[in-house]
Amino acid sequence: MDLNLTQEYEDFRAEVRGFLEKHKDSAPSRSDRSVRSKKRLAWQELLLQNGYAARTHPKQYGGFGAAPDALKARIIAEEFARASAPGGISGQGINMLVPTLLELGTDEQKDTYIKPTLAGEMVWCQGYSEPGAGSDLAALRTAAVVDGDDFVINGQKIWTSTAQFADMMFCLVRTEPDAPKHQGISYILIDMNTPGIEVRPLMTMTGFAEFNEVFFTDVRVPVTSIVGNRGEGWMVANATLTHERGMLGDPDAALGRLRSIAEIMQKEHIDGKPLIEDAVYRDRLVKLQAEAQAMKMNGMRLTTLSSEKKSSGMAGLLVKLQGCELNHQMADLAIDVMGEYGILYEDSPFIRDQGMWQTHYMFDLGLIIGGGSAQIQKNIISERGLGMPREPKPQPGSFKSGASKAN
Amino acid sequence: MYFGLSEDQIMLQDSVGRYLEGASELEAVRKFTEGDTTLADTLHSGMEELGVPFVLLPEALNGQILGGLGMGVLEAALIQEALGRHIAPSSFATAYGMAVVGLREAGDEDWLSQIAMGSARMAVGMTEAIGVREDAGLSLSGDTVSGRASFVMGADGATHFLLTTGDQLIVVERGAKGVSETALTTIDKTRNVVTLDLDKASAALIAGNNHAVALRKMIDAGRVLLAADTLGAAAMMLEKAVAYSKERDQFNRPIGSFQAVKHMCAEMAARLEPCRALVWYAAYAQDHVPEEAALMACLAKSHVSDVSKFVARTATEVHGGMGFTDLLGLHYWFKRIGANRQLLGGPEKLRAEAAELQGWG
Structure with missing residues (x-):
């Protein structure tokens, strides 16, 4: 254990801090989620030039070309959080598609897509889940049939965030209907302006449409839009799912949320006493603090394992499951300490924190499901982490869905 | 920055673990719990050969060579x-652990040198520094002490008691005039706990004039060590549960292939693994991040206690009816986790202290 930074890293921290002091005024607000706004694109360009976004991506595709360094990545995240400055544009294009193309794309695909994606000019959405293919993603049925030089696509995707703004979709489709389910899938890139695509917003329990449904009717895309070979889409997609799991669960963010709740409890009074003096709520707060602290230390351990190029093992497998649950419980506490004020929402008078704790509480429930549900995570932890046996495959026809004994 | 164990640390833990795997196997522990104290003596000499008692002892203190590993x-x-x-x-x-941390902090080279030579081994009674129950507590009058020290830990093989009056640290010789010991029967028979009743027993103050700091450090270190003990016991229970689930067949398949059982094991693992990093950091903080030492000790012990209580119960459940029997002996781990939880402050007490340390309420 040595939690001191060597001079190289202290210097790097000073460099990041210096950059932020100098340029902070040109940063968009952290809550600005607008797509392709001038301010955000200019900020992204500045970050790319200085290596604070797409740091390890190759220079020829608009990245910074630095060697992977988990500690430097952490320092960047810490300093940006400290300065309340927004980091580089994230999202499924940069986090999932770009790594996939770098690994498996053709030279032409890399040249065409990576640079504008990193610059934030080209926005992507992910077309994976379908109404009938959630946890069992490989059961997907959206079909792509070759006709001349094109694939013709028919079907439906769901849970497609940012589809309403996206220029492009990376999408899993069934190209080999007769192959076993995992071997019949291909990974293709679809221009969202192609005729036959309809995007419908999907309103969720939060009252916002964070997701969409996307319908495909005879949508034609060139056969060259495929990444990898026909029937290998499952393997290509799994490369990106690994990246998505890495995106979720930031332990510093959890401690930040916790501090906000402590502040609410110090600020809010009931019967003239600050809520922080209530032993029951305080106990819940410290309980979550201990857990957030454990997750932070687990995260630091992962940073070291990653810098040492060692496998992260169980410490890595648990992050999504535990991180999402912890965030959900924190929102739960924030609402509880606010008492009646905890129910205020939208533009209500007397609202606290713009109702964001209710939004978190509900949206975190979605995150517990999205990107591999808690139950799938537990299967992964027990099978890959603990070496427990897989469940035997049911015989065809052994379950009848919808059948009821009473009938 | 390097967050993890060094090669030397891994080697140290492995060598102690390998030794205990042979020496402290279940049947030997069982004999100990039935009253045959041989194992405690065997382990003491075995650990001495590995250098374990000298880990926290300084090499030298106030000009006196102690020969510890520092x-x-x-x-x-x-x-x-x-x-x-x-x-x-x-x-x-x-x-x-605790005694050496306290004496080191107080700068008491005389007691430390006796410990180093093996002529003193101290049991520790700190319960009243955390909370005083009815009829408990010590008071010092001149060089004698009277009153009750409850739940004194580590009495096996001890020659002395290191006790506190609340703000001072004193040493009382075992078996001296006015020292009466009552052995307690607890759920955890792998370690013995006693209550002391002192009636004008002669007491020696330890060196130094800042006992409050030494006391605080002892308690913090003790909490971290109990958290580590619990972590080890819980990790073993999880491993046993997973191993059992792969061997035990029902409905013509190992029970470990049922999702209900897999998810119990996954939940144990997912909650327990971050405890390891938390214990490492809390322990590291004791020597390297003094401003966080007390807080991290509270957070680590309360969190590891809660998670391990869940693991103890769930791992027992995975073993089905067998988990409940004496035959399997799983209950020794279950009870060790249960006892550690109550000693030196239970979770609620620790969280209240953590809140206070942060100025929360």
Whole structure:
């Protein structure tokens, strides 16, 4: 254990801090989620030039070309959080598609897509889940049939965030209907302006449409839009799912949320006493603090394992499951300490924190499901982490869905 | 920055673990719990050969050579984790953990040198520094002490008691005039706990004039060591549950292939693994991040206690009816986790203290 930074890293921290002091005024607000706004694109360009976004991506595709360094990545995240400055544009294009193309794309695909994606000019959405293919993603049925030089696509995707703004979709489709389910899938890139695509917003329990449904009717895309070979889409997609799991669960963010709740409890009074003096709520707060602290230390351990190029093992497998649950419980506490004020929402008078704790509480429930549900995570932890046996495959026809004994 | 164990630390923990795997196997521990104290003596000499008692002792103090290894609470916690893993009857946490931390802080080279030579081994009674129950507490009058010290830990093989009046640290000789011991029967028979009644027993103040700091450090280190002991015991229970689930067949398949059982194991693992990093950091903080030492000790012990209580119960459940029997002996780990939870402050008490340390309420 040595939690001191060597001079190289202290210097790097000073460099990041210096950059932020100098340029902070040109940063968009952290809550600005607008797509392709001038301010955000200019900020992204500045970050790319200085290596604070797409740091390890190759220079020829608009990245910074630095060697992977988990500690430097952490320092960047810490300093940006400290300065309340927004980091580089994230999202499924940069986090999932770009790594996939770098690994498996053709030279032409890399040249065409990576640079504008990193610059934030080209926005992507992910077309994976379908109404009938959630946890069992490989059961997907959206079909792509070759006709001349094109694939013709028919079907439906769901849970497609940012589809309403996206220029492009990376999408899993069934190209080999007769192959076993995992071997019949291909990974293709679809221009969202192609005729036959309809995007419908999907309103969720939060009252916002964070997701969409996307319908495909005879949508034609060139056969060259495929990444990898026909029937290998499952393997290509799994490369990106690994990246998505890495995106979720930031332990510093959890401690930040916790501090906000402590502040609410110090600020809010009931019967003239600050809520922080209530032993029951305080106990819940410290309980979550201990857990957030454990997750932070687990995260630091992962940073070291990653810098040492060692496998992260169980410490890595648990992050999504535990991180999402912890965030959900924190929102739960924030609402509880606010008492009646905890129910205020939208533009209500007397609202606290713009109702964001209710939004978190509900949206975190979605995150517990999205990107591999808690139950799938537990299967992964027990099978890959603990070496427990897989469940035997049911015989065809052994379950009848919808059948009821009473009938 | 390097967040993890060094090769030397891994080697230290492995060598203690390997030794205990043979020496402190279940049947030997069982004999100890039935009243045959041989194992405690065997372990003491075995651990001495490995250098374990000298881990926290300084090489030298105030010009006196002590010949210790001068390591930190992190190394002690790694040893303690191995002891918990093998439910070893050992007074390491108190005699060579807490007592040495306190005496080191107070600058008492005389007692430390006796400990180094093996002529003193201290049991530790700190319960009243955390909370005083009715009829308990010590008061010092001149050089004698009277009153009750409850739940004194590490009495096996002890020659002295290191006790507190609340703000002072004193040493009382075992068996001296006015010292009466009552052995307690607890759920955890792998370690012995006694209550002391003192009637004008002669007491020696330890060196130094800042006992409050030494007391605080002892309690913090003790909490970290108990957390490490619990972590080791819980990790072993999880491993046993997973192993059992792969062997035990029902409905013509190993029960470990049922999702209901897999998810119980996954939940145990997902909650327990971050405890390891938390214990490492809390132990490291004792020597390297003094401003966080007390807070991290509270957070680590309360969190590891809660998670491990869940693991103890769930791992027992995975074993089905067998988990409930004496035959399997799983209950020794279950009870060790249960006892650690109550000693030196239970979770609620620790969280209240953590809140206070942060100025919360």
